Amino acid sequence: MKLTLRIWRQKGPEDRGGMVAYDVPDASADMSFLELLDVLNERLTASGEEPVAFDHDCREGICGACSLVIDGVPHGPQKATTTCQLHLRHFRDGQSIDVEPWRAAAFPVVKDLVVDRSGLDRIIEAGGYVTAPTGAAPEAHATPIPKADADAAFEAATCIGCGACVAACPNGSAMLFTAAKATHLGLLPQGKVEQDTRVDAMIHAHDEADFGGCTNTGECTAVCPKGIPLGVIGRFNADVLGAAWRGR
Amino acid sequence: MTEHTEGSEHTEHTGHGEYARYTVGAEIADHAAPEGPLAERWERRRLGARLINPANRRRLPVIVVGTGLAGASAAATLAELGHPVVSFCYQDSPRRAHSIAAQGGINAAKNYRGDGDSVARLFKDTIKGGDFRARESNVHRLAELSTQIIDQCVAQGVPFARDYGGLLDTRSFGGAQVSRTFYARGQTGQQLLLGAYQAMSRQVAAGNVTVHARTEMLDLVVVDGRARGVVVRDLVTGEVSTHLAEAVVLATGGYGNAYFLSTNAMGCNASAIWRAHRRGALFANPCFTQIHPTCIPVSGAHQSKLTLMSESLRNDGRVWVPVAGGDTRAPGAIPAAERDYFLERMYPAFGNLVPRDIASRAAKRVCDEGRGVGPGGLGVYLDFADAIERLGAATVEEKYGNLFAMYERITGEDPYTVPMRIFPAVHYTMGGLWVDYDLQSTIPGLFVVGEANFSDHGANRLGASALMQGLADGYFVLPTTLTHYLAAGPFGAVDADDPEVVATEQGVQDRVKRLLAVDGDLSADHFHRELGLLMWEKCGMERDAAGLREALARIPELRAEFWARLRVPGSGAGLNQSLEKAGRVADFLELAELMCLDALHREESCGGHFRAEHQSPGGEAARDDDSFAYVAAWEYTDGPPVLHREPLAFDNVTLATRNYA
Numbered sequence: 001m002k003l004t005l006r007i008w009r010q011k012g013p014e015d016r017g018g019m020v021a022y023d024v025p026d027a028s029a030d031m032s033f034l035e036l037l038d039v040l041n042e043r044l045t046a047s048g049e050e051p052v053a054f055d056h057d058c059r060e061g062i063c064g065a066c067s068l069v070i071d072g073v074p075h076g077p078q079k080a081t082t083t084c085q086l087h088l089r090h091f092r093d094g095q096s097i098d099v100e101p102w103r104a105a106a107f108p109v110v111k112d113l114v115v116d117r118s119g120l121d122r123i124i125e126a127g128g129y130v131t132a133p134t135g136a137a138p139e140a141h142a143t144p145i146p147k148a149d150a151d152a153a154f155e156a157a158t159c160i161g162c163g164a165c166v167a168a169c170p171n172g173s174a175m176l177f178t179a180a181k182a183t184h185l186g187l188l189p190q191g192k193v194e195q196d197t198r199v200d201a202m203i204h205a206h207d208e209a210d211f212g213g214c215t216n217t218g219e220c221t222a223v224c225p226k227g228i229p230l231g232v233i234g235r236f237n238a239d240v241l242g243a244a245w246r247g248r
Numbered sequence: 249m250t251e252h253t254e255g256s257e258h259t260e261h262t263g264h265g266e267y268a269r270y271t272v273g274a275e276i277a278d279h280a281a282p283e284g285p286l287a288e289r290w291e292r293r294r295l296g297a298r299l300i301n302p303a304n305r306r307r308l309p310v311i312v313v314g315t316g317l318a319g320a321s322a323a324a325t326l327a328e329l330g331h332p333v334v335s336f337c338y339q340d341s342p343r344r345a346h347s348i349a350a351q352g353g354i355n356a357a358k359n360y361r362g363d364g365d366s367v368a369r370l371f372k373d374t375i376k377g378g379d380f381r382a383r384e385s386n387v388h389r390l391a392e393l394s395t396q397i398i399d400q401c402v403a404q405g406v407p408f409a410r411d412y413g414g415l416l417d418t419r420s421f422g423g424a425q426v427s428r429t430f431y432a433r434g435q436t437g438q439q440l441l442l443g444a445y446q447a448m449s450r451q452v453a454a455g456n457v458t459v460h461a462r463t464e465m466l467d468l469v470v471v472d473g474r475a476r477g478v479v480v481r482d483l484v485t486g487e488v489s490t491h492l493a494e495a496v497v498l499a500t501g502g503y504g505n506a507y508f509l510s511t512n513a514m515g516c517n518a519s520a521i522w523r524a525h526r527r528g529a530l531f532a533n534p535c536f537t538q539i540h541p542t543c544i545p546v547s548g549a550h551q552s553k554l555t556l557m558s559e560s561l562r563n564d565g566r567v568w569v570p571v572a573g574g575d576t577r578a579p580g581a582i583p584a585a586e587r588d589y590f591l592e593r594m595y596p597a598f599g600n601l602v603p604r605d606i607a608s609r610a611a612k613r614v615c616d617e618g619r620g621v622g623p624g625g626l627g628v629y630l631d632f633a634d635a636i637e638r639l640g641a642a643t644v645e646e647k648y649g650n651l652f653a654m655y656e657r658i659t660g661e662d663p664y665t666v667p668m669r670i671f672p673a674v675h676y677t678m679g680g681l682w683v684d685y686d687l688q689s690t691i692p693g694l695f696v697v698g699e700a701n702f703s704d705h706g707a708n709r710l711g712a713s714a715l716m717q718g719l720a721d722g723y724f725v726l727p728t729t730l731t732h733y734l735a736a737g738p739f740g741a742v743d744a745d746d747p748e749v750v751a752t753e754q755g756v757q758d759r760v761k762r763l764l765a766v767d768g769d770l771s772a773d774h775f776h777r778e779l780g781l782l783m784w785e786k787c788g789m790e791r792d793a794a795g796l797r798e799a800l801a802r803i804p805e806l807r808a809e810f811w812a813r814l815r816v817p818g819s820g821a822g823l824n825q826s827l828e829k830a831g832r833v834a835d836f837l838e839l840a841e842l843m844c845l846d847a848l849h850r851e852e853s854c855g856g857h858f859r860a861e862h863q864s865p866g867g868e869a870a871r872d873d874d875s876f877a878y879v880a881a882w883e884y885t886d887g888p889p890v891l892h893r894e895p896l897a898f899d900n901v902t903l904a905t906r907n908y909a
Contacts, residue, residue, distance in 0.1 A: 012822060029549040032658075038552055038773075045771040045826065050817045053825055055340060057513040058556045061654060062438055063344040078657075085657045110484055111823045118461065121341050125453040129446035130405040134325045134723050137403035138398070141360065144414025154407040154432060157439060161343055184407065191405045 001027045007052055008100040010109050029089040047115040053112040061085040064160035068113055074164035074223045082225040102163055104172035106210040113143040117163045119209030120177060126205030127198040128181045130191045148185050155182040158226045165220035171212030176220040178206050179236030180228045186239060196243035203240050269888035276892045281385045281685035286900045290389040297728045298735035305330035306538035308734045311478055311493040313341030313465045313520055317715055318698025319499030320444035321722025327456035329727060334491055335457055336480055338464045338515055341446045343534050346501055346513040347826060350437025351558035353429035354701035354715040356394035361418060365426040374713060375901050377423040377603050378706020379855035384900055385685055386703045393720040398430055400723055404443040408432050422559050423603035423713040434558050434651045436806045440715055450894045465520045466756045468527045473696035473747045474739055479756045486821045490753045492742050494734055495693045502677035502699040507835045510674035511556040517832035517841050523679050529689040530881040532682035532702035535847035538709050538856045539789045540675035541607035544658050545627045554673040555658055558651055559711040562600040564635035567591050569628050573618035579667050580628055584722055590614055598908040605708045605855050605909055610828020612789050622669040678705040682881040686729035687721060695730055697721035707855025760820045763830045768813030773829040775810045779840055785842050792860040796848040799828045807837045842882055873903050
């Protein structure tokens with residue numbers, strides 16, 4: 001199939017950047033979207049032009065590295081699918097496709113389609129963990145956990161930290177990411193102990209990293225490749241208020 | 249190959265001229281392994297290890313390269329002890345290290361099921377699964393530590409699957425008859441990695457770990473014979489810099505991407521360990537590559553990587569091909585009597601759960617017979633129809649839902665109605681830098697953990713044991729053994745202007761310039777694909793001497809072409825993904841030759857190394873314990889490499905032919 005890609009090219013953070021059109025006349029329906037970029041990049045290299053920079057690694061939908069806004073939608077048109085798992089059979093022959101980086105105040109462009117998502121790491125560093133030093137953990141069966149709690153914690157834990165929620169949010173908020181982690185840990189007895197200090201620290205780190213506020217528009221869940229439910233945000237807000245009420 | 253006599257030179261000839269020379273050096277031994285009864289050795293080592301008082305630990309910084317299960321757990325734990333840790337990863341965040349992609353599970357000898365599991369049994373299964381090419385001491389320690397790993401991860405909040413009573417659930421994996429695999433749906437690696445990453449993040453906040461993301465190690469600094477630092481390139485700014493410490497830990501994963509197509513992430517590479525090898529660290533068993541039997545087949549020439557379908561699927565999926573060759577009917581139209589459930593037929597005791605090497609070769613054999621399915625005949629069915637009928641679609645979805653969805657996205661086929669098509673693919677490298685029982689390489693102060701070392705899996709890794717090894721090394725082994733090493737210091741101050749440091753950094757700068765200066769007409773990817781194809785065909789699932797000789801003749805030619813015709817657009821002054829790739833491919837082009845040489849010299853079949861010349865009349869791997877019950881540890885020289893053999897002793901398990909029938 002023949003596709004035309006309009007790709008955001010930007011030499012570096014200071015460059016203004018702009019869309020550049022490229023034809024790929026020999027795409028195959030079985031290709032992933034990133035393999036399409038590989039083919040284009042091979043051609044650009046052969047012609048002496050710099051290939052398009054984009055983030056990717058595992059290419060099986062779990063590392064969270066890939067990050068393209070495709071025709072205005074983070075990770076493209078297929079629901080619950082990362083860009084690396086998006087295949088061209090979902091596009092039409094002759095289609096023209098816009099490809100842009102994640103856009104958010106907290107995600108400055110590094111080059112072309114690559115952005116800096118280190119703000120997400122800073123939220124985890126603030127409290128996205130259970131304080132459990134290595135060496136003397138209690139026997140794993142010492143604390144039974146109801147299956148429903150374990151399953152809900154797992155659902156929240158499947159977040160891959162790709163940042164699509166931020167890119168889709170009109171406010172550039174990372175609440176879905178932050179709330180998913182806090183919900184995962186807060187639902188488990190091991191994590192409950194420090195939930196008040198955790199949510200307080202995480203929401204402060206979230207704001208400091210330049211992520212915007214949440215107004216419950218729900219765009220985040222619409223594009224989340226892992227289907228993290230909006231309910232985690234409600235739960236997180238309740239936890240933050242509770243922590244404030246309890247004075248922590 | 250001729251007699252292996254020390255100091256003699258071995259040369260093979262082909263029509264292409266002379267190549268593949270190596271010499272045999274002195275035998276080596278693992279001097280760090282304690283004596284005594286197997287079950288007491290790790291305890292003895294722990295009690296014998298020296299300690300460092302907390303105030304002094306602050307003055308002993310450690311570098312950890314890589315942030316997967318082994319690297320993140322090591323960084324977290326060493327920092328907790330009080331060592332300043334400097335951590336590097338090439339990804340934009342440590343949370344993206346390739347361990348995150350592991351699907352199936354992690355083994356532990358908890359015996360929660362009461363099905364007869366024990367440390368001794370996990371030890372035996374692992375030794376046997378590795379085809380008796382791993383060390384008893386290491387493997388026993390791994391089995392012992394497995395139970396502590398589960399406790400540690402649960403304490404961190406890793407959401408393992410649980411049953412309705414609230415206790416942990418388990419399932420079984422290839423090569424075992426007990427149910428000892430703990431799992432978090434099909435995302436066990438992700439959950440374990442996030443646990444380790446979070447533990448490390450906690451230490452970042454505490455100021456004990458400094459993370460340099462998007463930073464790649466390009467050389468090792470060795471001063472007075474000790475590893476004292478690394479030279480890295482900041483992938484965003486292009487700046488090359490040197491970082492010094494008291495010790496260096498490499499946790500950089502495996503080198504399966506030498507084959508281009510593999511189940512590894514695209515960025516996985518061998519540069520860190522290959523550069524360390526060139527600085528003097530021995531490289532052990534490079535030819536031991538695990539082929540995983542259940543990957544999604546290649547769909548076309550554009551293919552960039554292969555996606556694995558977890559081995560746990562073989563708990564309920566049945567593997568089959570049509571009885572008759574050239575049967576192109578839809579799978580549903582082939583009646584049961586005309587299907588060959590070949591694993592169940594050939595290995596009735598283990599059935600579809602035979603170990604990976606056995607299942608892979610069986611699949612290859614039926615495809616070679618012309619009975620493969622799908623485009624090109626390179627595939628076999630993994631069928632869930634019986635499981636869906638027995639358990640119901642809902643239960644199957646609960647167990648494997650995300651794997652089914654992934655398969656559907658990639659192939660466009662629905663595995664609930666049509667059987668999956670699978671084919672073997674390169675998955676895990678059991679070879680790596682040689683380390684002793686303390687996980688120290690042959691360069692003092694250079695420790696190597698996880699897939700980057702060679703130590704625990706022998707010639708074939710049992711499923712669900714890689715995650716176990718990474719975490720055992722990082723959480724539990726290094727905190728004892730690396731500390732013991734540091735307690736013997738201080739080893740003298742090293743300055744940034746020491747001649748060795750300056751020369752190492754200059755070497756890295758020069759190499760970057762050299763890659764940019766070739767200015768040819770072919771991309772790094774072009775060379776990578778060609779190397780990969782050659783390796784898969786000549787040094788893949790089945791090798792023979794003629795093919796290996798061809799590869800050994802071709803690789804130096806390919807390397808010469810690379811350095812004459814490579815084109816790297818852009819400059820070294822900023823983010824340049826072509827440059828990153830070119831450096832990694834240059835190292836694969838050197839490592840691949842050693843892999844082939846090692847495969848050629850090992851005149852036996854074992855685990856992932858199957859030499860066509862050495863098979864039983866039934867087509868099973870024929871080991872030669874009299875000649876090859878050793879670790880092959882290769883020393884780098886400017887001329888031919890030197891083979892050092894470490895004989896393996898089996899005092900606690902009986903060397904036996906592997907039999908899964």
